[in-house]
Amino acid sequence: MEPPAQPKRVTIVDVARHAQVSTTAVSKVLRNAYGTSPQMRARVRQAIDDLGYRPFAAARGMRGQTYTVGVMLPDIRNPFFPEILDGITDALWETDYQVLMAPGRNGEAAEAKVTEAMIDRGMDGMILVAPVSSRSHLERVAGMVPTVVVGRHGRSAAYDTVSDDDLAGAALVVDHLADLGHRRIAHIEHDETDPRRIEEMPNAIRADGYRRAMRARGLEDEISIVSTTYTQRGGYLGAQQLLTRSPRPTAIFAGADIVAMGVLQAVSEAGLEVPDDISIAGYDNTTFAALGPISLTSVDQAGRHIGTNAAQLLIDRIGDRVRPTAQIKFSPTLVTRRTTAPPPG
Amino acid sequence: MEPPAQPKRVTIVDVARHAQVSTTAVSKVLRNAYGTSPQMRARVRQAIDDLGYRPFAAARGMRGQTYTVGVMLPDIRNPFFPEILDGITDALWETDYQVLMAPGRNGEAAEAKVTEAMIDRGMDGMILVAPVSSRSHLERVAGMVPTVVVGRHGRSAAYDTVSDDDLAGAALVVDHLADLGHRRIAHIEHDETDPRRIEEMPNAIRADGYRRAMRARGLEDEISIVSTTYTQRGGYLGAQQLLTRSPRPTAIFAGADIVAMGVLQAVSEAGLEVPDDISIAGYDNTTFAALGPISLTSVDQAGRHIGTNAAQLLIDRIGDRVRPTAQIKFSPTLVTRRTTAPPPG
DNA sequence: CTGAAAGCGCTAACAC
DNA sequence: GTGTTAGCGCTTTCAG
Numbered sequence: 162m163e164p165p166a167q168p169k170r171v172t173i174v175d176v177a178r179h180a181q182v183s184t185t186a187v188s189k190v191l192r193n194a195y196g197t198s199p200q201m202r203a204r205v206r207q208a209i210d211d212l213g214y215r216p217f218a219a220a221r222g223m224r225g226q227t228y229t230v231g232v233m234l235p236d237i238r239n240p241f242f243p244e245i246l247d248g249i250t251d252a253l254w255e256t257d258y259q260v261l262m263a264p265g266r267n268g269e270a271a272e273a274k275v276t277e278a279m280i281d282r283g284m285d286g287m288i289l290v291a292p293v294s295s296r297s298h299l300e301r302v303a304g305m306v307p308t309v310v311v312g313r314h315g316r317s318a319a320y321d322t323v324s325d326d327d328l329a330g331a332a333l334v335v336d337h338l339a340d341l342g343h344r345r346i347a348h349i350e351h352d353e354t355d356p357r358r359i360e361e362m363p364n365a366i367r368a369d370g371y372r373r374a375m376r377a378r379g380l381e382d383e384i385s386i387v388s389t390t391y392t393q394r395g396g397y398l399g400a401q402q403l404l405t406r407s408p409r410p411t412a413i414f415a416g417a418d419i420v421a422m423g424v425l426q427a428v429s430e431a432g433l434e435v436p437d438d439i440s441i442a443g444y445d446n447t448t449f450a451a452l453g454p455i456s457l458t459s460v461d462q463a464g465r466h467i468g469t470n471a472a473q474l475l476i477d478r479i480g481d482r483v484r485p486t487a488q489i490k491f492s493p494t495l496v497t498r499r500t501t502a503p504p505p506g
Numbered sequence: 507m508e509p510p511a512q513p514k515r516v517t518i519v520d521v522a523r524h525a526q527v528s529t530t531a532v533s534k535v536l537r538n539a540y541g542t543s544p545q546m547r548a549r550v551r552q553a554i555d556d557l558g559y560r561p562f563a564a565a566r567g568m569r570g571q572t573y574t575v576g577v578m579l580p581d582i583r584n585p586f587f588p589e590i591l592d593g594i595t596d597a598l599w600e601t602d603y604q605v606l607m608a609p610g611r612n613g614e615a616a617e618a619k620v621t622e623a624m625i626d627r628g629m630d631g632m633i634l635v636a637p638v639s640s641r642s643h644l645e646r647v648a649g650m651v652p653t654v655v656v657g658r659h660g661r662s663a664a665y666d667t668v669s670d671d672d673l674a675g676a677a678l679v680v681d682h683l684a685d686l687g688h689r690r691i692a693h694i695e696h697d698e699t700d701p702r703r704i705e706e707m708p709n710a711i712r713a714d715g716y717r718r719a720m721r722a723r724g725l726e727d728e729i730s731i732v733s734t735t736y737t738q739r740g741g742y743l744g745a746q747q748l749l750t751r752s753p754r755p756t757a758i759f760a761g762a763d764i765v766a767m768g769v770l771q772a773v774s775e776a777g778l779e780v781p782d783d784i785s786i787a788g789y790d791n792t793t794f795a796a797l798g799p800i801s802l803t804s805v806d807q808a809g810r811h812i813g814t815n816a817a818q819l820l821i822d823r824i825g826d827r828v829r830p831t832a833q834i835k836f837s838p839t840l841v842t843r844r845t846t847a848p849p850p851g
Numbered sequence: 852c853t854g855a856a857a858g859c860g861c862t863a864a865c866a867c
Numbered sequence: 868g869t870g871t872t873a874g875c876g877c878t879t880t881c882a883g
Binding site: 170172173174184185187188189191192194216217219220221222223224225 | 875876877878879
Binding site for chain 1: 561563574585591605608620622767770775793797798799
């Protein structure tokens with residue numbers, strides 16, 4: 162058996178004929194536009210049901226909206242980002258908008274490719290999560306299509322933002338560890354060289370928050386940072402370096418849970434016990450931080466919540482493209498688990 | 507500062523004028539179509555660069571292709587699925603196709619919504635990963651747009667498939683445990699009630715593979731299955747049931763890594779040690795199975811590889827819609843780690 | 852309140 | 868090898 166020949170799509174013309182009205186009328190009913198009588202709406206709706214009509218987005222896109230919003234996530238392997246997507250999808254579930262996601266792969270070139278592809282496909286709006294692209298690129302994108310940027314700090318007149326207070330989050334961790342009695346608290350950061358990004362990227366802000374919090378606790382002499390990447394391997398390599406230092410840190414604050422996973426690995430290979438010999442804290446409170454055998458102390462960012470808020474902001478922006486931009490900032494909380502305890506001795 | 511007024515898009519007409527050729531010529535060059543001289547191609551390319559032209563997908567979609575493929579994943583929280591998406595994205599990276607993903611949320615209604623949205627948006631092809639929809643729905647979709655189904659067993663004349671040999675995978679686990687000396691090996695499955703799906707869904711096949719392998723080892727009297735869901739909570743509840751049985755199983759084969767996470771939790775709460783008191787095995791070999799503190803024995807499905815093959819199949823199918831459908835089946839391998847060992851005593 | 856008609860940007864016959 | 872032209876399905880003036 163061959164695949165069945167494509168049945169020709171039902172169009173607005175078919176619906177109009179069936180309902181004995183004009184195509185204009187159908188179009189108006191579809192968009193809940195002004196100027197349709199109740200009985201006309203009823204007849205058109207009936208015809209739509211009878212024929213199983215569904216609007217063809219490409220055709221709509223040529224004149225008006227596509228009812229599609231694009232989401233770019235940096236890395237779907239990091240379990241924190243799916244939470245955000247989930248929040249976005251939930252918020253838009255009951256609307257006519259369909260959410261479509263593409264991975265940005267943590268690179269400027271890849272991100273540019275994705276944002277252009279989305280613009281070319283007529284997205285009505287875009288949500289860019291923790292993009293690494295330059296601010297000017299982001300503003301150019303936002304100039305073409307309503308855009309919400311998630312995770313980057315710093316306000317722009319071109320796009321709305323939703324972010325988490327990474328400065329406060331880092332302080333939460335440092336304070337928690339210091340309260341337990343730790344002094345030699347080290348940090349593993351995601352290396353940020355581009356000076357223009359250093360003020361905006363969450364990873365850089367966390368490192369800064371760590372420094373400030375250490376100083377605030379009078380621990381400036383103990384500040385100790387290793388720069389790798391926000392990956393499991395980055396955590397592994399970073400921890401290896403830290404463990405050879407002498408005196409050895411009694412606690413490691415990893416900039417992301419995924420980094421903490423690598424740290425745990427290195428610590429275990431070094432024959433050390435967590436938390437008896439060394440305390441570990443992560444960031445993001447991802448699902449695997451909560452897993453029994455891991456039970457990682459981590460900073461919770463409420464990813465879902467970030468997602469729903471970003472979606473709402475985008476809908477508002479699509480509705481009014483010239484209103485002033487908004488900046489929503491959430492406060493993180495600390496979830497303490499079994500990887501942190503008072504220092505040995 | 508207001509967002510800058512939208513600069514009007516550069517169209518094919520602008521390019522044609524700039525290059526002093528017809529719009530047809532530009533269109534042909536864009537599609538590498540037959541009948542263009544080298545010098546014309548050069549001039550058109552030059553004009554495209556000069557003007558920064560990019561084709562508008564919505565307009566293309568009205569006549570031909572949109573150069574977009576849609577991927578539906580059941581659940582992006584399960585870290586196995588991102589691997590597949592990664593494989594797909596990689597395979598299509600150098601092509602003109604853009605990959606766009608939407609979550610199917612493990613429900614027939616949600617899946618229908620997503621597949622329709624993708625069809626409405628003129629996707630050139632779709633890859634549906636582990637869909638729960640009825641076969642007839644899948645075939646209807648495949649009749650409208652080239653489709654590859656990943657994970658479901660059973661051949662269809664309407665769509666190509668890529669799957670993993672779940673029967674063999676389950677046997678790998680049972681044999682491994684039996685070789686270690688276990689006899690009371692229990693299984694936690696994802697409950698499948700729909701008889702039409704029971705023959706196709708990977709979860710059902712795994713349960714079946716477990717039963718067959720147990721019989722093949724002469725352990726038919728020890729067959730013990732708990733039906734919950736492929737979630738962490740499902741694993742937790744399932745394990746709680748199993749641990750109260752007497753005699754207690756000495757090994758639990760969880761149908762998915764995420765399930766094994768819940769099992770580990772329940773086992774730990776019951777005060778039992780893994781693997782000394784009880785062995786645990788999972789399925790999917792997700793990133794967290796490999797994490798040091800977890801180190802879960804699991805079946806590897808090579809998700810990336812599944813993704814790249816599905817993408818290739820889809821490209822082939824887009825190129826020739828009537829060629830016979832293909833069924834690719836991969837063989838899983840077992841990765842043994844620290845959660846399995848000989849039974850106590 | 853309703854409908855006729857003009858495109859949106861692109862592709863595909865079909866002529867030249 | 869190249870250009871002219873007629874739409875694809877929808878939205879949007881603009882008359883009636």
